[in-house]
Amino acid sequence: MRQRVVVGVSGSPGSLAALHRATAEARERNADLYAVLAWQLPGGGLGGRATYGTAALREYREAAVEELRTILDGAFAVRRPGVALSGLAVRGEPGAVLVEAAESDDALLVVGAGSRGRWLPALRPSVARYCLAHAACPVLAVPPNPLEAELAAVLSNNWNMPPGR
Template sequence: MPKVVVGATGTPGSLAALHKAAAEARVRGAELWVVLAWQSPGGELGSRNGLGPAALAECRAAVVERLRDVLDTAFGAAHPGVTLAGLTVRGTAGAALVDTASDPDDLLVVGTGSRAAWRRLVRPSVARYCVAHAACPVLAVPPSPLEAELDVAHRRNFWRMPLDLRELAR
């Protein structure tokens, strides 16, 4: 059966991608696979230097709980209307998504996220990785305009800038 694979982290962009993926799965009659990628504390180097099986099991349990929280935030009591599978994968987000959506009949849905110049330096784009390496079609979901307005409000609060009341009247 074809599947629609989507990455989920709980950010507003990933929740938008998750809802778009659920809609695509309904239209295609496909299963919805929600993937949460994770790495051990300290990355792979940390897991080689003394992170025992008990600590890894604790990390896995925390990631599974995080995935449940993300799905609860996204859908709440409402069911997405398709067969839903949650999957936690140890590895980088891009590789985990590409490996999960390995069939040419699958669809991979990713959020593009905020691509501010300073963020590109710190964190590579998962969407770009998926477009370059996926064996199936990739649907990139842009961030909501509301997310950009939220970023502006956060910056204003950070710099303690006053709110212009004319902006609220728009």
């Protein structure tokens, strides 16, 4: 069995940095690359109170698959990955989905470890922390690009500027 590199993708800048790092790791290891998008139903996780019919579930799954295609097409628009790439859209909590996708000890799990803002940590646990604590394989947590913080600061300052400046 070929070694595999599993990476979580969501379309965020941190997940795109992780995707590109995972691609480089897969090339270096001559491994297959699995890009995994975890999706959930609106209104909550697997145990949400809303009841969805089969047609609605199919629609949400298809939307997740399309989102994954869009993310991968955008990430590799300039340069193809150069490794065997599989995309997986899986319903569930992101951390648990990624740990399960990388369940073999010959895998490498790559996750973005970017900042989630001032309020978000209290609302949603870190996927990277979950993976580091629960994965049976090595986990590579990719830090955010320093340019992200600079761009956020510039955008924040421009947002707070008075009109006409």
